[in-house]
Amino acid sequence: MATVTCPECEAQIELEAGTEVGEIIVCSDCGVDLEVTALDPAAIQLAPMEQEDWGE
Amino acid sequence: MTTVSIIGGSGYGGGELLRLLLGHPKVEVKQVTSRSHLGEYVYQVHPNLRKQTQLKFSDPAALEPVDLLFLAQPHGQAQHNIEQYAKLAPKIIDLAADFRLRNADFYETWYGEKHAAPEWLSKFVYGLPELHRAEMATANYISGVGCNATASNLALLPLIKADLLDLSSPVIIEIKVGSSEGGAEGNSGSLHAERANVIRTFSAFGHRHTAEVIQEMGVKDVSLTMTAVDLVRGVLATAHAKVRQGVATKDLWKAYRAVANENPFVRVVKEQRGIYRVPEPKILAGSNYADLGFELDESNGHIVSMCAIDNLMKGASGTAVQCMNLMMGWDETLGLEFAGLHPI
Numbered sequence: 001m002a003t004v005t006c007p008e009c010e011a012q013i014e015l016e017a018g019t020e021v022g023e024i025i026v027c028s029d030c031g032v033d034l035e036v037t038a039l040d041p042a043a044i045q046l047a048p049m050e051q052e053d054w055g056e
Numbered sequence: 057m058t059t060v061s062i063i064g065g066s067g068y069g070g071g072e073l074l075r076l077l078l079g080h081p082k083v084e085v086k087q088v089t090s091r092s093h094l095g096e097y098v099y100q101v102h103p104n105l106r107k108q109t110q111l112k113f114s115d116p117a118a119l120e121p122v123d124l125l126f127l128a129q130p131h132g133q134a135q136h137n138i139e140q141y142a143k144l145a146p147k148i149i150d151l152a153a154d155f156r157l158r159n160a161d162f163y164e165t166w167y168g169e170k171h172a173a174p175e176w177l178s179k180f181v182y183g184l185p186e187l188h189r190a191e192m193a194t195a196n197y198i199s200g201v202g203c204n205a206t207a208s209n210l211a212l213l214p215l216i217k218a219d220l221l222d223l224s225s226p227v228i229i230e231i232k233v234g235s236s237e238g239g240a241e242g243n244s245g246s247l248h249a250e251r252a253n254v255i256r257t258f259s260a261f262g263h264r265h266t267a268e269v270i271q272e273m274g275v276k277d278v279s280l281t282m283t284a285v286d287l288v289r290g291v292l293a294t295a296h297a298k299v300r301q302g303v304a305t306k307d308l309w310k311a312y313r314a315v316a317n318e319n320p321f322v323r324v325v326k327e328q329r330g331i332y333r334v335p336e337p338k339i340l341a342g343s344n345y346a347d348l349g350f351e352l353d354e355s356n357g358h359i360v361s362m363c364a365i366d367n368l369m370k371g372a373s374g375t376a377v378q379c380m381n382l383m384m385g386w387d388e389t390l391g392l393e394f395a396g397l398h399p400i
Contacts, residue, residue, distance in 0.1 A: 009309035009326075029313065031328040049328060 002042035008032045015042055057084040058384060059122040063141070064129035065113065066090035067240045069151050071102035072373035073128055078108050080377065080391035082384070085109070089116040119144055124380060127151060128373075130239070135172040147383060149376050151200035155180035156268055166267040184209060185378050185388065186319045186346075187272055192382040203371025204231050205268035207293035208280060210322065210346045211363035212273050215297065218311035222357065225298035227278040229269070232294075234287030234337070237367050256284045289368055290337025295361040305352050308359070312348055320389050321370065321378070325349045335364035342366060343396035344374035 002015045011029035015036065019025070023036045024047050033047040060077060064070055065088035077085050088098055090113040098113060099106040125145035127134045134141070135154040142148065157163045160174035171177065181188050181195040184206060192198060208229045215221045235251055245251065259282040266280045299308075312324045325347045327333040335347035349362040365371050374392055381388050 008305075009313075010306050011309070011313070029324070030309065030326055033328075 002039070004034075004042050004044045006030065006032065006034065007044070007046055013044075015039075058082055058124060059084050059086050060124045060126060060380075061085070061087040061089070061119060061122045061145075062126045062128055063089050063116060063119070064127065064133070065098065066093045066101050067128060067130070068236050068368055069239075069372045070128035071098075071105070071240075072368040073126055073151070073376060074098060074102060075105060075108075076373055076377045076391055077126075078105065082386060082390065083380075085111065086122050087111075087114040087119060089114045089119065091116065121145065123147065124149065124384075126376065127154075130241075135176070138173050138176050147196050149183065149198045149200075149379055149383070150180070151372055151376055153200065153202065153264065155197070155199040156182060156202065156205075157271060158182075159271075162267060162271070166264050182268075182272060183375060183379050184272065185375065185382055186210060186213060186315070186322060189382060189388075192379055193385065195383055198376075198379045198383060200372065201375055202265035202268050203237060203291050203365070203367035204233065204263065204280060204282065204293070205265035205272075206346070206371045206375065207231060207291040207363045207365050208265070208269045208278075208295065209272050210348060210365070211293045211295045211361045212269070212275065212297075214308070214311040214315045214348065214350075215299070215359070215361060216273050216275070217315065218307070220299050220303050220307060220311060221275075221359075222298040222300050223275060223277070225277075227275050227295060227297045229278065229280045229293050229295045231280055231282050232285045232287075232290075232292045233282060234285065234290040234367060236288050237291070251284070251286075253286050254284055255286070258282055258284055287337065289341045289366050291363075291365050291367045291371055292335065292337050293363045295359075295363075297359055297361070299352065299357045299359050301357065303352075303357065304354060308350055308352055312350060316348070321345050321374075321392070323347050325364075335362045337364040337366065338400060339396050339398050340364055340366045340369070341396060341400055342369065343394050344369045344378065344392040345396065346370045 006027040009030035034044040035047040037043045093113045124147040127150040131153045163171045180197045180199045181191045183199045261279045325335045334349045347364045
């Protein structure tokens with residue numbers, strides 16, 4: 001199981017078995033979207049997130 | 057079972073404490089005292105406890121010895137009777153402000169009167185487990201915590217612990233509070249006509265809970281500004297400060313994550329999507345969690361650190377039960393597992 005570091009908050013994230021390049025995962029600590037860019041070795045980068053109006 | 061009694065059980069803090077203790081697996085509540093409600097069933101004052109207990113309010117003069125005594129009286133009473141209470145129980149947890157401050161002069165500065173039992177101040181451990189967990193394991197006497205002080209101290213804790221603040225700049229803490237902070241006695245300001253829909257800054261600075269922040273965080277230049285809002289339960293502390301030069305968002309994540317990992321009731325709430333992106337007291341009603349969040353303006357080092365709690369739980373009775381668990385060597389979370397409600 002590969003572990004990657006969130007570029008936003010530096011949380012350690014374990015990639016699940018079967019994760020594919022191009023897949024979008026979510027950091028469990030800070031909630032950013034992350035794109036898996038490589039698997040050997042594993043690498044991720046911030047994925048663009050849609051800005052939402054959250055009611056304010 | 058460990059036997060406990062509550063002195064002064066008719067207020068909101070006492071009622072919340074009783075609710076928690078009745079559901080606690082290692083505790084038997086023997087007596088709950090109230091002079092004003094003597095002889096009444098406790099559920100007649102705390103209606104949520106109907107069918108939970110048949111206890112009636114007792115006379116304080118008829119208290120019997122127990123393993124642990126909770127004091128939930130209005131501020132200023134316990135210090136006059138502490139010698140008597142200590143004869144009734146080897147362990148005491150006081151929810152009021154009588155024994156929160158370590159220094160008698162400091163107490164007089166903030167409370168405007170001399171302490172009636174200054175020799176007892178050093179015997180009490182300040183009652184916030186996130187700051188004094190190890191001392192509580194061997195303590196016989198634990199103080200209460202101010203609800204606003206708790207929200208403020210926890211908002212600052214990751215920053216102070218990791219030494220990230222530039223303390224040459226002041227720390228300003230804006231606090232929004234619900235009406236139950238005012239207690240069950242009521243006054244003209246708590247009439248529905250006056251309190252409903254309110255956003256009222258009732259203390260710009262000088263609030264007594266400031267003393268607990270100075271004492272526990274070691275921050276001298278700190279102000280708490282209190283604003284009453286249209287909530288029954290809840291406190292939101294929003295602290296403004298400066299971080300040391302070079303501190304970045306990643307450093308803050310590390311500091312906040314460390315505090316959350318060390319403390320079962322502290323959570324970091326800093327979400328990128330959805331409605332609940334920052335700490336909010338609304339979803340904490342009845343739970344013992346303290347939710348922390350932060351935002352940093354990296355261009356000038358201005359940090360906004362937030363802490364939301366339920367004032368009657370993490371800010372009073374929930375923390376008191378957590379202190380009991382630590383004092384007795386039990387799992388810290390025992391009897392405090394309720395996660396809160398959503399929606400509410």
